[in-house]
Amino acid sequence: MTQLFSRRRGQHFLLLLKYWRLVFNDHFVIALFFMFGALAWGYSQALNQLNSHLWWSRPVAIIVLLIILQVGRLATLVKPADPVFLLPQAKMMTHYFHQALHYSLILGELMTLAFSAVLMPFIMATSTYTVDTVIAIAVVMVTLKATEMNWLLARLFRFTSKTETVIILVILPGVVLISGFYLSWIVAGIISTIVMVVSWQVQRRVTQRLLNWRLAVAQEQQRMLGIYRFFNLFTDVPMVQGVVHRRRYLDWLVKLMSQSKQPFSYLYARGFLRGTEVSGLIVRLTVVGMAILFFIPIFWLNLLIMVLFIYLLTVQLIPFYWHFDNHVFTHLYPVSQIDQLKNFQSLSQKILLGATLLLWLASTGTTVNMPQQGAKLLVGVCESLLLVYGYIKYRIRQKK
Amino acid sequence: MTLKVEHLIGGYSQIPVLKDVSFEVNDGELVGLIGLNGAGKSTTINHVIGLLTPFSGQITIDGVSLQEDSESYKSQIAYIPETPVLYEELTLKEHLELTIMAYHLDEHEAWKKAQRLLKIFRLDNKLDWFPINFSKGMKQKVMICSALMTNAKLFIIDEPFYGLDPLAVHDLLYEIEQVKKTGAAVLMSTHVLDTAEKYCDRFVLLKDGQVRAQGTLAHLRELGDGPDQSLDEIYLALAKEDRDDSTI
Numbered sequence: 001m002t003q004l005f006s007r008r009r010g011q012h013f014l015l016l017l018k019y020w021r022l023v024f025n026d027h028f029v030i031a032l033f034f035m036f037g038a039l040a041w042g043y044s045q046a047l048n049q050l051n052s053h054l055w056w057s058r059p060v061a062i063i064v065l066l067i068i069l070q071v072g073r074l075a076t077l078v079k080p081a082d083p084v085f086l087l088p089q090a091k092m093m094t095h096y097f098h099q100a101l102h103y104s105l106i107l108g109e110l111m112t113l114a115f116s117a118v119l120m121p122f123i124m125a126t127s128t129y130t131v132d133t134v135i136a137i138a139v140v141m142v143t144l145k146a147t148e149m150n151w152l153l154a155r156l157f158r159f160t161s162k163t164e165t166v167i168i169l170v171i172l173p174g175v176v177l178i179s180g181f182y183l184s185w186i187v188a189g190i191i192s193t194i195v196m197v198v199s200w201q202v203q204r205r206v207t208q209r210l211l212n213w214r215l216a217v218a219q220e221q222q223r224m225l226g227i228y229r230f231f232n233l234f235t236d237v238p239m240v241q242g243v244v245h246r247r248r249y250l251d252w253l254v255k256l257m258s259q260s261k262q263p264f265s266y267l268y269a270r271g272f273l274r275g276t277e278v279s280g281l282i283v284r285l286t287v288v289g290m291a292i293l294f295f296i297p298i299f300w301l302n303l304l305i306m307v308l309f310i311y312l313l314t315v316q317l318i319p320f321y322w323h324f325d326n327h328v329f330t331h332l333y334p335v336s337q338i339d340q341l342k343n344f345q346s347l348s349q350k351i352l353l354g355a356t357l358l359l360w361l362a363s364t365g366t367t368v369n370m371p372q373q374g375a376k377l378l379v380g381v382c383e384s385l386l387l388v389y390g391y392i393k394y395r396i397r398q399k400k
Numbered sequence: 401m402t403l404k405v406e407h408l409i410g411g412y413s414q415i416p417v418l419k420d421v422s423f424e425v426n427d428g429e430l431v432g433l434i435g436l437n438g439a440g441k442s443t444t445i446n447h448v449i450g451l452l453t454p455f456s457g458q459i460t461i462d463g464v465s466l467q468e469d470s471e472s473y474k475s476q477i478a479y480i481p482e483t484p485v486l487y488e489e490l491t492l493k494e495h496l497e498l499t500i501m502a503y504h505l506d507e508h509e510a511w512k513k514a515q516r517l518l519k520i521f522r523l524d525n526k527l528d529w530f531p532i533n534f535s536k537g538m539k540q541k542v543m544i545c546s547a548l549m550t551n552a553k554l555f556i557i558d559e560p561f562y563g564l565d566p567l568a569v570h571d572l573l574y575e576i577e578q579v580k581k582t583g584a585a586v587l588m589s590t591h592v593l594d595t596a597e598k599y600c601d602r603f604v605l606l607k608d609g610q611v612r613a614q615g616t617l618a619h620l621r622e623l624g625d626g627p628d629q630s631l632d633e634i635y636l637a638l639a640k641e642d643r644d645d646s647t648i
Contacts (some may be wrong), residue, residue: 333502334475
């Protein structure tokens with residue numbers, strides 16, 4: 001039993017490793033290189049224009065730090081079958097969960113520090129802080145994260161209300177950070193340290209009680225689903241089964257996307273808009289692309305990234321062709337595969353042109369340059385059409 | 401309208417599950433496909449609906465095989481699977497609309513049929529539901545409605561009674577009688593023998609991927625021990641013979 005957690009952790013690492021290898025494939029590394037380059041460049045440019053007299057810099061810093069604190073959850077690695085198989089081990093589980101806490105704490109603190117470090121240049125540029133203050137901020141962040149982790153673990157052993165969740169995750173760190181920025185970082189550091197010690201004491205006592213298995217399993221599954229979703233952006237993850245929503249408000253779009261009297265078009269349009277997997281992916285990728293394009297004023301780089309994003313969207317869209325393949329009726333309907341391909345191309349064309357339009361609008365940035373925008377639109381539309389009628393067809397034929 | 405299965409050898413991998421299966425289903429006929437678990441009932445059905453390709457032998461509907469003209473072959477068939485399969489993203493109403501589209505049905509006429517079936521199976525107030533909200537029995541009823549609303553000439557029904565309430569079983573059997581009257585052929589696999597005995601016109605008994613016996617109940621009785629035997633008894637005799645074989 002004492003080795004259960006370390007064994008699970010080993011398995012978990014192997015799983016992550018397997019997926020990380022798939023994430024960092026050649027295409028993605030190149031895309032990542034551009035994206036980070038663009039972001040870092042934009043960030044450093046933006047910092048030059050800042051000074052210490054901006055009223056909004058401190059509220060923005062507080063909000064970003066609060067968001068950073070939400071990254072990194074309690075990883076318990078419990079599995080749905082555990083409540084059944086480990087039922088007689090209820091007492092031993094306290095030890096297991098303490099190991100889980102240590103593991104999550106280390107990872108959580110590292111992430112908190114890393115993300116906070118990214119924000120530090122902004123805080124330095126908009127204030128008169130010295131290095132001492134920066135260290136104090138880091139200490140506050142670390143103690144706040146530890147408090148949060150203690151509470152997250154204690155929550156599995158007692159009942160908590162929604163209000164309490166908001167207090168611990170938002171209001172408490174919010175108050176501490178506000179007092180740091182507007183009052184004194186020494187005061188903030190003292191408050192957060194005291195709270196952390198108290199939370200640790202409470203956690204030690206509470207974890208002797210009975211475990212709320214259902215919550216523990218549900219929470220861990222939610223967390224794993226988040227991880228799988230992330231990996232699913234880059235590769236197929238079998239564990240991710242999309243959730244389906246009715247989305248009545250999108251019915252007009254369903255109509256727009258499906259051709260009349262075409263069974264596959266009917267299926268694809270509804271599957272795309274009501275499923276969460278593919279449509280979510282396309283929407284997220286488009287939004288990220290828009291954000292990046294908005295901040296890049298250099299014409300050729302902007303164009304290159306737009307072309308890249310349209311290609312990435314196409315690559316993500318292609319597997320949807322086979323979305324209904326494991327459904328027996330898809331094979332039974334008297335419909336030819338040529339029609340299926342045509343219907344899919346029609347849907348892809350609508351999606352890609354829509355996304356291209358959005359990317360193009362965002363790429364305008366803050367100043368409009370008509371000839372450049374015209375060129376970008378032309379390139380984007382041509383690329384979309386080429387991908388739909390050349391590349392998609394080629395990839396689908398190839399797989400058959 | 402005739403389904404003809406001739407010398408069918410087939411299965412999922414290289415090893416054949418079906419070894420030389422031949423039978424016919426003629427128009428206006430309900431044929432019961434019976435046999436123990438693993439006898440090859442579902443494999444036979446998968447071959448007929450075209451999910452599997454025969455190693456050798458032929459399956460034709462009115463002389464046309466799937467390989468010759470897949471669209472016309474498929475448009476003749478309506479299938480009710482053993483486990484209901486529905487599209488998660490579609491509502492009940494949209495499943496029926498999809499069926500209308502896929503089978504090129506006349507919209508007005510098909511909806512009239514559908515309304516009647518939905519009422520019989522008490523689904524008429526659930527048109528906007530998603531499959532996830534249906535129970536197993538309701539899902540099965542959706543499959544039945546969308547199969548029966550087509551103008552198919554051959555109905556393939558795989559073990560339809562599980563999960564259905566007694567009223568629905570009764571209604572389904574009545575509806576099968578009705579499609580038979582319109583000249584359609586029905587092939588139904590089942591383990592519910594007393595029902596099969598009452599409703600099926602002929603039987604195909606599969607055993608180890610081969611047709612052990614086929615014909616009307618009277619004919620099967622002749623093969624068995626006596627004229628008063630029920631299908632259940634004939635079937636049990638067959639099963640026992642099977643066990644005796646394996647002990648030798």
